[in-house]
Amino acid sequence: MVELVWLIPTFPLVGFLFLLIAGSRLGEPKAGWIATAASTCSFIVTFVVFLGLLAKSSDDRSFEQVLFDWLPAGSLNVEAGFLVDPLSMTMALFVTGVGTLIHLYSVGYMHGDPKFSKFFLYLNLFLFSMLMLVLGNNLVVTFLGWEGVGTCSYLLISFWHQRDSAATAGKKAFVTNRVGDWGFMIAMFLLWSSIGTLTYTEIAQSSPMATVTGTAVSLLLFVAAAGKSAQLPLYVWLPDAMEGPTPVSAMVHAATMVTSGVYLLVRMNHVLTSDALIVIAVVGAATALFAALAAVAQQDIKKVLAYSTVSQLGFMFLAIGSGAYVAAIFHVITHAFFKALLFLGSGSVIHGMHDEQDMKKMGALRSLMPITAGTFIIGWLAIAGVPPFAGFWSKDEILLAAWEQPNIGPILWAVGLVTALLTAYYMSRQVFLVFFGDKRWDEGVEPHESPWTMTLPLCILAVAAALGGLINLPVVADWLYLEHFLEPIFSHPHQFVSSTTTKIILAIIAVLAGLVGIGVAAAVWLVHRVKADQLEPKILENAMYIDAAYSKVVGGVGHKAFEMISNADKKYVDGAINQIGKTTIRLGAMMRPLQSGYMRNYAIGITIGGLVLLIWIIAGAS
């Protein structure tokens, strides 16, 4: 059954091509249903392939399908092929699963949009690219998907490009991601020159590189990952990406695309060196804390979730840096569930509030939007780390892995713990502001519950967010399904060394931190015991002005430098090109008379050419 893998990306590709040709003729809602059907079929095939993989014994779970030689160039031969193994299947399952739900949701959300069919065209293209990214059997195919999702992300962020802010945000995402792509490419070049292959299975079996090269490759891959997965200092595009339609934020900028950096590093775990891992862990922890602080003071319902996503991605990188790859992937999955749920929930709220995004103008929505509120609350408990919801289990594993790191372990753990507390706080703040308290909305707004196409995905995701922890429960060793499933793909499977008592104590501290966060938020935002003004300092609302500082540098000194380069380009590069053009025309004008149209002249031409040729060849005689 694993041979069916090629069908997985084929469905969204066919959907894309079909919508490309017939999309605007089909219009609403048919175009949406076709895209959703393509996504659903893809999910079903993924599930079948997954079952096929499970049927094999655990040390035989790696299947490569080469479709054709894609780029044969000297000794480099890049195949267009797929790799079916536990990691790619885990990713593909939640990508197609969550993707399908978001397609369905979008049918309701995009209702009445003039570019309805184009939206689904992009969604299918995105899904195709994302599947190429996770299913590719070598770095180049992954890179193809990587660029594909980047392009789709750009197109979808600036989907409403009539709005200046959306167009700018799209450009920002594109440019920032180029920095990451640069890292990806250099890493590929280095890998190719040092071990001579870009195929995953061969990389896994190759002998380790020299430490310096290995660290360089690891760090360059991390640059790539940091760009795509919005880590410090390249995170700036993600909060702005919220200009896109909310389903896009849920799918592209929360559940799937932004986790591809995590996927890349986990996939390449064989080459990551210990020095690089420390850097990854520190950057991850710093990003987690920083973004959580910024989330505390946001007013926009989606901006909170955006910073929260950056923060949670930081957690995943902290896990990778601690060598706990399974924990990272576990958190990718649970995060996909609860963050997609929260985004879709916020979309439902925005939809019901007629495009109002300021939380200060909401409140008391729980009775008017019961399904949205109920599911959102489950998402909130999951991300806040309240047991037994999904987020608790994955976050707990990451904190434990950080704790066990040598030397800086306790610091990383403490940072993670503070982040967890802040996470619980800002999410509770959001829930209380939106669903509880007094009505604060403007005159004329009549909040209403969303249609079934939107609430059904919410309910399914809520179940997943509540029960997602079941795939990897640490209570009994046999219940660690995900860990056992993923184990074969790692060079050094991570082992927790702490005693059970330590584990339990750490878990209790984490839960307490979460409860404290919720408690504080309740005191401030629910019962108004504390004045709120001091808790939303401008510096946090503006994310420590990092973005502004970038703008200043790029707009000031940078702009001048760019102008210099641009002038030099005009003068020398364009100048050279123009010179070639002019020379060409001049040369042509000189040759033109030869093409006179008279046969006799042509005969003379042939004769003279022939004579020169003959003299040349005979003169060469020995």
Place this chain on the structure above:
Amino acid sequence: MKTISAAIFEAPSVDWWGLLPQMVLLGVALSLLLITSISRRKFATAFSTLCSVLAGSTVFLIALGLWGDVQELGPRSSLASAFGVDGFSIFFTILISLGVVTTALLSHSYIEREGIDSAEFHALLMCSAAGAIVMASANDLIVMFIGLEALSIGLYVMIAIHTRRAEAREAAMKYFVLGAFSSAFFLYGIALVYGATGSTNLVQIRDYLDEVAFKDEHILLAGIGLLLIGLAFKVAAAPFHFWAPDVYQGAPSPVTGYMASIAKAAGFAALLRVFFAALPSYKLDWSPIISALAILTLVVGAVMAILQTDVKRMLAFSSVSHAGYVLVAIQSANASGTSAALFYLFTYSFVVIGSFGVVSLMGWKDGHSLDRYSGIGRSRPVLALTFTVFLLAQAGVPLTSGFVGKFQVITSAVDVENYVLASIAMLTAVISAYMYLKIVMTMYVTEDNSEGPDIAIHWTSGVVLGGILVFTLVVGIIPQFLIDFSQDAVPVLIAG
């Protein structure tokens, strides 16, 4: 040479299977002429078209069978080593048979539109194709010459077949006189090579040159030079190309496509058979000259093309520059270069047939001015897209067959460390790209968003253009099968 003893004349063994492709083409051509001239009935154009298509398809299937045969049992030759049945000759038989099918289908609507006698046209098409196959399969210079003449004579008439058009008559006249002129070079070259080596058989020439060291090789070299001139004329390499733009422009567009692809491919086949397969021991003498021809051809083709304002003439010059790329691959004088040349010829032939097919559809009494194409991106979007792909393929844009072809050609020059040639090839590719993109821009970007002319597309043309479009893109994305195919077709000369 086998001397004929007085007593017994031993007829050479004949490999009928190997000769079947030519026999089918000639047989169908002659039958077609016979039937249409004997019968009182007037036959529809479709009948002749069908004959060509069926003959071409049959040859294609026979060639596929022979290919499997040769890959399994190895190459052979027949008719006293005068005629090779090897991967190389079958490669070209496949290419030429497909050229016949596509040209026949593309010419259908042209012939109907212009009221030309279809039976004669198709009979000539098949005869000249048989000549082209003979040229690509000949193991003997005399046989090769017969093939060359059979191909050329067919073409002379095909160019002039539209007797009411003065340009066509002029083109045919030019091609005929200059063709005869260059045939003389070729024939004289055969004579000198025979004088130096005592044989016209390529296998014997090769073996003789391997063994014998000449004291005085002037005669041989002069012979080689004259052969090169004769063939360079056929492939329209500068400075023997002057006829090409005028003739290509004057000839009916489907014939132009056929000339620029199949006639040129046959010329290159002969060139490779003679130079790469039979004269490898003299490659230090001929390789630099081919290199110089390549540079000249590339520059002339690219530079002259961008000065033109007539689409057909642009494509005519661009086909000159394509010959330059094939020469770049041939001058490397090794197996990988040769397979690059074969790959280039195979992919280029279809793109050029398709391009002139589009030109034929766009046909217009007052020439093929670029203005006529303005706005067809809106009036005929599918046709415009198809033409765009063909043009991008000729420019060598990735994901089209043209990219893979150019990439291999330039790689072959780099492999033999001829960096000057490789750089010039890349530079001229950029210059030509300007011209191709100019056509694309004209089709899509118009000042007032006006629509272009509404073009009627007969289904026969539609099928061919669609097929070539798919082929161009498929090879651009998964080129490996064609690369393998052209690698297996590198010529080997076998006696007996």
